[in-house]
Amino acid sequence: MNALHQPLRLPNGLVLPNRIMKAAMSEALADGRHAPDDRLVRLYDRWSRGGYGLLITGNVMVDRTQLGEPGNVVIEDDRDLAALSRWVKSTHDAGVPIWAQLNHPGRQSNPLAIGHTPVAPSAVPLSLPGSPTPRALTGAEIEGIIERFVTAASVCEAAGFDGVQIHGAHGYLVTQFLSPLTNLRDDEWGGDSERRMRFLLEVVRGIRARVSPAFAVSVKLNSADFQRGGFTEDDSREVVSALAREDIDLIEISGGNYESPAMSGSAAASTRAREAYFLDYARTVRQAAGQVPLAVTGGFRSREAMAQAIESGDCDVVGLARPTVTMPDAAAAILSGQLDVLPTRELKYGMRSLVSRFVDVKALDGVLNISWSTDQLHRLGAGLEPDLNRGRLATTLAMLKRNGTASLRPKRGIR
Numbered sequence: 001m002n003a004l005h006q007p008l009r010l011p012n013g014l015v016l017p018n019r020i021m022k023a024a025m026s027e028a029l030a031d032g033r034h035a036p037d038d039r040l041v042r043l044y045d046r047w048s049r050g051g052y053g054l055l056i057t058g059n060v061m062v063d064r065t066q067l068g069e070p071g072n073v074v075i076e077d078d079r080d081l082a083a084l085s086r087w088v089k090s091t092h093d094a095g096v097p098i099w100a101q102l103n104h105p106g107r108q109s110n111p112l113a114i115g116h117t118p119v120a121p122s123a124v125p126l127s128l129p130g131s132p133t134p135r136a137l138t139g140a141e142i143e144g145i146i147e148r149f150v151t152a153a154s155v156c157e158a159a160g161f162d163g164v165q166i167h168g169a170h171g172y173l174v175t176q177f178l179s180p181l182t183n184l185r186d187d188e189w190g191g192d193s194e195r196r197m198r199f200l201l202e203v204v205r206g207i208r209a210r211v212s213p214a215f216a217v218s219v220k221l222n223s224a225d226f227q228r229g230g231f232t233e234d235d236s237r238e239v240v241s242a243l244a245r246e247d248i249d250l251i252e253i254s255g256g257n258y259e260s261p262a263m264s265g266s267a268a269a270s271t272r273a274r275e276a277y278f279l280d281y282a283r284t285v286r287q288a289a290g291q292v293p294l295a296v297t298g299g300f301r302s303r304e305a306m307a308q309a310i311e312s313g314d315c316d317v318v319g320l321a322r323p324t325v326t327m328p329d330a331a332a333a334i335l336s337g338q339l340d341v342l343p344t345r346e347l348k349y350g351m352r353s354l355v356s357r358f359v360d361v362k363a364l365d366g367v368l369n370i371s372w373s374t375d376q377l378h379r380l381g382a383g384l385e386p387d388l389n390r391g392r393l394a395t396t397l398a399m400l401k402r403n404g405t406a407s408l409r410p411k412r413g414i415r
Helices: 038-048 081-092 139-159 173-178 198-210 233-244 269-274 279-284 303-311 322-326 330-335 361-381 392-408
Strands: 020-022 054-061 098-103 163-168 216-222 250-254 294-297 317-320
Touching (some): 020 330, 081 098, 098 139, 139 163, 139 198, 163 198, 173 198, 279 294, 303 317, 317 322, 322 361
Parallel strands (some): 020 054, 020 317, 054 098, 098 163, 163 216, 250 294, 294 317
16 A cells, blocks of 8 residues: 555656546537536546546547547637636645646547548548548648647646646557558658657657646557557557657556557456556566656556556556546545455446347447446536446437447547
8 A cells, every 4th residue: 555655756846646547538528619617627626536646637639620529628729728727726726736638539530520531640541330531641730730739738738737648549640650550651750660650759849848847748658559560569669768768757558449449448357357458568668668657557446456566666657547437536445445446337238149240249348338437427527426327228328419320439448
């Protein structure tokens, strides 16, 4: 328990009061103008009293014409500075630091949310039914997106956020640049591993040059995308080594994407049983990361596994996501010894032998569980308690109402 209670000083000087963070989950709770509203304030006020050493927001998009889903918060300029500051205040009043997760969906843009062709490094569609073929970005457009990330980070600092996390995992735009399956370019933005990682490094450098030294800059990175010919653990280790040479404050390790969802809650029972899906990989990059602290998110449920991960030095921070949906004070329950194991809920669709003839039923289960968790976030945002008895039908209907048929394509990782 001492390991989990121990404060952590990050390279920028920010001190996390303990080693448990609330990892990012896409809340989809923005108002009609894509600004944070009272629902996000209520949700994060609840989490701020949950014992976490750090709170990371869900997807904050940098372009309102490229959304991962309806309800994304978007930061393009300072038009919503007051609303963003209220969001920050909901956690700072409890003394808890908060980082905004900045993202661009690339080819994973939700057609219902944007109404036009998405963009990507190359014109490679998702290998999922109904996915449109994206338009390949021009060099000028790539530079423009980098500037969008930088502007969003600058606005976050002005609003009072303690830092930002660049989303470089789960198949979003940064990941699309990193993967040889989705980046087929032969210019300065692709062609070999060094050029494929250039987009991420330019985003990091641009943000660091614009914000103050005390403002945290971090990256969420895949250990691998678990696809043949895709982004491998060796590729990932190379990116970690490059990031360690930049001025960043934390690397969070996750894995998978929506074609191979290692992060969506549909992991095999044997994987769930051993907890910490990506801890083995984190152990292999400890030296490459140098002085940059590592966080691992995905599968942690027991106090014993969390404490062991910190005590062994395999990681510096434990990330929790899905358990925080049904138990907003999950960190406090672990740190106080109230619980040894955090409860989670796993739903599965019925008629599995029939459904599996037409679609990947495990992937559908992943979508179902993500949507069930989103429903709980919306309840918390409304000031209600989680509904642990919410079933498959109600969850599916709510999912279709929010996202239409596009919701049948997985969009958000929750662990």
